Amino acid sequence: MTAPIRDAARPFTGESLTALLPPGLRLLGLGEPTHRVEAFPDLRNELFRHLVEHEGYRSIALEIDCLAALVADAYVTGGAGTLDEAMARGFSHEWGTIAANRDLIAWMRTYNEGRPADDRLRFYGMDGPLEISHGASPRPALTALHDYLAPHLDLPWTRADLDELLGKDELWTNPAAMMDPAHSVGRTPEAEELRLIVDDLRALLTANVPLLTAATSSGEWWRAELRARTLAGLLRYHAGMAGPAPTRMDTMLALRDTIMADNLDAIVRREERRGPTLVFAHNSHLKRDRSSMRMGGRRSEWWSAGAIVSCHLGDRYAFVTTSFGGRGADVPGPDTLEGILSSLPDARSVIDPARLIEALDKKPAPRVPADYTYAALDPSAIDQTDAIVFIKEI
Structure with missing residues (x-):
């Protein structure tokens, strides 16, 4: 040397x-x-x-x-x-x-x-x-986000509405979807509707941040925003898993780092x-x-x-x-x-x-x-x- x-x-x-x-x-x-x-x-x-x-x-x-x-x-x-x-x-x-x-x-x-x-x-x-082997079900984060917002805002969706769209958790966590897009539920009509709902919930969080932080706390609002942000990314990832293109793995890797x-x-x-x-x-x-x-x-x-x-x-x-x-x-x-x-x-x-x-x-x-x-x-x-x-x- x-x-x-x-x-x-x-x-x-x-x-x-x-x-x-x-x-x-x-x-x-x-x-x-x-x-x-x-x-x-x-x-x-x-x-x-x-x-x-x-x-x-x-x-x-x-x-x-x-x-x-x-x-x-x-x-x-x-x-x-x-x-x-x-x-x-x-x-x-x-x-x-x-x-x-x-x-x-x-x-x-x-x-x-x-x-x-x-x-x-x-x-x-x-x-x-x-x-x-898989992505998580959106249910826990979406339920927690809904429960945070519901006491303070007039939401157009009930937990029952969300549960119906979510379906069974094992459909989201199916390990076969990692390599075979046919097993993914990420691009079903229900999943697409969930993506729109999550986008609306994120907008409500931002639009009402003065009300929500005063009624709860800045820390609780931050955790709610974390859940909303995570849900948006998770649903994008599930949609990427359902993609049929040969570059779907590139998409999934990029979405994870995003x-x-x-x-x-x-x-x-x-x-x-x-x-x-x-x-x-x-x-x-x-x-x-x-x-x-x-x-x-x-x-x-x-x-x-x-x-x-x-x-x-x-x-x-x-x-x-x-x-x-x-x-x-x-x-x-x-x-x-x-x-x-x-x-x-x-x-x-x-x-x-x-x-x-x-x-x-x-x-x-x-x-x-x-x-x-x-x-x-x-x-x-x-x-x-x-x-x-x-x-x-x-």
Whole structure:
């Protein structure tokens, strides 16, 4: 390894990472290259504690169902219930079983004890109510939204009307619809009518925000708007599942990241007066350049949530990508970027992308990982990141 490459790196600490970030951030994206590897959420927890204690951050968002996350947030901010209940009901994708996530929720609850409400840490989900195998039924969110509005506005729909349009929940959650649009109910006449109703409910929420916040609270209105926004995205996603075009998977991937981007924009607006937000998700959801994946022999491409919010926030958004070297027998080649960075002396390093580009005497070869779920560093996109965090071995 040449000296300039060593000079581009520092041992990982919260201070060494934030030193590379632009001032005035509202949203810091910390990506992980693959899920369910303890090293990355552990590093996230360490960084978040530093950001809270030294940089004024007051919230974090994870790649989980934004509606389920309301349960975990209620616990974090001092609500009733137990940690076990928060982990079981406040996470999607079975990520409540991850030890680092449990540590995060427990630490946030402890930190918030005795603090005024406006200074307490908040916990968010950035994803929609979407699992790998299916999308959720709109019923829970639509029922809650109707129940919020009904005592204060003269709505033209009853819960019975909505139930009739919704039909059976198992029709919405049918896993066969993921690969076969014929099994989706996303474009039935009932689903199309529900999309119009949700659009009208969102308009009512906005038009009556002074009345509704006075009658309830700003927090309750925000949660109602979250449900309305989520319903609109969820119904669009179900319609995408029902699409017959060969590009339907591209559409579904793009719609999911659009939901994520809408949620992140809303979080930034809500947290504007309190402090910046850390968001932790897969690199493919936070990167600035175009995302891609191969499924069923076909390559899909779409713009990620990070690419979208970066256009909205400009230099108030920063993206930190993470990667690793060895993972058992999966060792990167010496001519790959991961192979080059594996020669760094520290177990965890923070790399300045600009200095790394200057230090490289030739373009590294792309890594072909043994694990298809791992997104290798793209040597051509180094300039699209504000910092790289590299773990030598996991």
